[in-house]
Amino acid sequence: MSPPIRVAVADDSLLIRSALRELLGTVDDVLLVAECADGDELLAAIGRTAPDVVITDIRMPPGGDGEGIRIANLLRESSPSIGVIVLSQYEEPSFGRELLAKEAAGRGYLLKAGVHERDQLTAAIRVVASGGTVIDPSMVRRLLADETRRDDRLADLTPRELEVLAMMAEGRSNATIAHALVLTKRAIEKHIGSIFSKLGLTEEEIVSRRVAAVLLFLEGTRQGR
């Protein structure tokens, strides 16, 4: 068995911290190594405890709004291998976009209202720990349902392809997407290939194509026309 994923948690609410501690305590392959009440504490703890993944509130002292994103961007420079999940009360694509803007690998944007879903949270921890990207599924669903706000590039996608793209945004693997849609893995790969070509993502970007597609998904839901 692989070593557990080392996780540091930062939230200015004691209630949230203790609830997360309890929740993560029930997960075998996750080890909580630090609990912090603000951004400064978190940065100090990261140096001390070398976590694989950081789960941070988007809003806490000292920076207030956007502190979690600020820390994610700091870590991008200092410790690019650390995955960051930002917990947010804002169901806003623009916050997610800001988090993923420079480089989406190893980043996750989860809504606080859905953090009680243990399996979803641990799945997200695993995805960002391995350099993947996660966007809260309920937010993805809502964006997907919002047909009035989609730009032209996404308009070329078939409903099925859009569905697959949304699941990619949720951080799911091809296998789980296939399972959810009751399709073969091969069929999913075909869909994904079609999505990439329709969005103009070339072979050279193969590593980050998945992430780039997710970003485009967020972008596409920004234009309110």
Add this chain to the structure above:
Amino acid sequence: MVIGLTALLAATSVALVLTAPVIAFPELNLLARPFLVAMPAIAGLVWWRRRPDSRTGPLLILLGWLSAVATLQLTRDGTLAQVGLLADVLMLTIQALLVVSYPSGRLRTDLERVAVAALVAGLAIGLVRTPFAPVVRPIDFLSACADACPPNPLFIGDRFGITVGPAPYHALMVAGYALFVAIPVLLVCRARWRSANRRERAALWPLVLTAYLLFPARILAGVVVLASGGDTETFLPIAGLSFALRLLFPVGFLLAILRAELLANRAVADLVARLSAGDDRSTWAGTIADVIDDPTVRVAFRPAGELIDTTGRPMGQVAGPGRVRLAVDDGDRRIAVIEISDTLRDDPELRAAVISATRIAAETAELVDDVRASRSRLVGAADAERERLGRDLHDSAQQRLVALRIHLSLARGRLGPSGDDAGLADLDRDLGEALEEIRSIALGLYPSLLARDGIGPALRSVTRGWQLPVQVVADPVARRPEEVEAAVYFVCLEALQNVVKHAGNATHAVVTLADRDGALELFVGDDGAGFDPDAVAPGAGFNHMRDRMAAIGGGLRIDAAPGQGTRVRGWTTS
């Protein structure tokens, strides 16, 4: 006292008419004498009260009193009649003096001084003539005595063998009047009319139609009387006109002062309306200049130390030659200093009007500033409070519910599949709904996206998921100060909520934000039922929207018609 004496003199003149022996026009005398005493005195009193500095008032009163003295000519007593005649002659001079020195009762130009010198010369010549007439022959037809004129007690003509008969006496009188009185007076009148501006001419009209016409009418009447050789049929019409103008002379002065007052009142109303219409105090000098017809007006507001006018130029320590400064004060506080050319010297009502209109407008403008500032402070405080409430909801209630939900989820996990039987799944769903409600309330209280991304993205965010599709066209608009963006955001949101609430059949709504000349314009339109703005009174919602825009110096308008949807337009000033 003046009134009492005037009444006494008028009564005396009536008594003299009633007790007089044979007189030419008894009824006319009975009616005209008291009028000729009272009317100038009344006009003089009005003048004196309104313009205590002017000598016109006292001169008019004197004119009325002399009229009473002139009635003595009816007694047919030589001495009394001579006194009465001298009063009549003096009245001609005073009438002329009144017109020449109008309206201050003082002489200002060389022409006026020359005219008065002529008057004095004419009076002297008239007096020199007096001892050479054997009888006291009145110059006024009201006192006419025909062949029954009393002997002149001052007559010395027999000693020198010089006697002036009726016809030459009359001819001399007419010529003297024309030369020494009428022509100089009319020259002054002409010069005054020429130099008057539009406003001054408007105030001069009552006098032109009465007092000015008296002088040529008198000459004409005198000439006609002479030429007619005493034929009543011929000279009566023109003599009647001359007499009517004499009666109108004091009326003209009364109308002139009342008209000046009326024009001043109008100017106040006009000025207050025009000054209050524009917030921009820098345009006030131009408005005042327009109303008083003086293009040289300069205004300095809230003077402290050196006076700086509205164009930014210093006004210096004192007014230049031919210019005066009017101080606009509110108690001990100086609101403004207005500098004008000295043309208002003779129009104190208008000068006072300019001062009070400026004071009213300045005080109104200050009040409006205060109200706007306090409204803006109130709205700012309310916004800050909303934001605080929204954050509190996020930070306390929401965090607590999130933690609770995690604990519930853990408890369900521990209980295994049997946990759902205990209704814990329902509890979890309830918690989810409570979280969603709090999120929505917090978003309504203060959208975190507004400060971050601006009005358009915040509106898109808040309307996402509405039943009513809302299209937001806001790209690109420049960012604005927090209070401006908050006002525009909440006004748009309220308009959209009105669409949901009232325009039930609307299929979509559009919000457009656009930069125009530095200002931000908002438009919210729908394709709903609309309404008749004339039939529906603006509700609290609309007033609130309008107040919010007004608090940032902007405005709001609603256009609607039944069946044609509703359109809300708003604008900011920056």
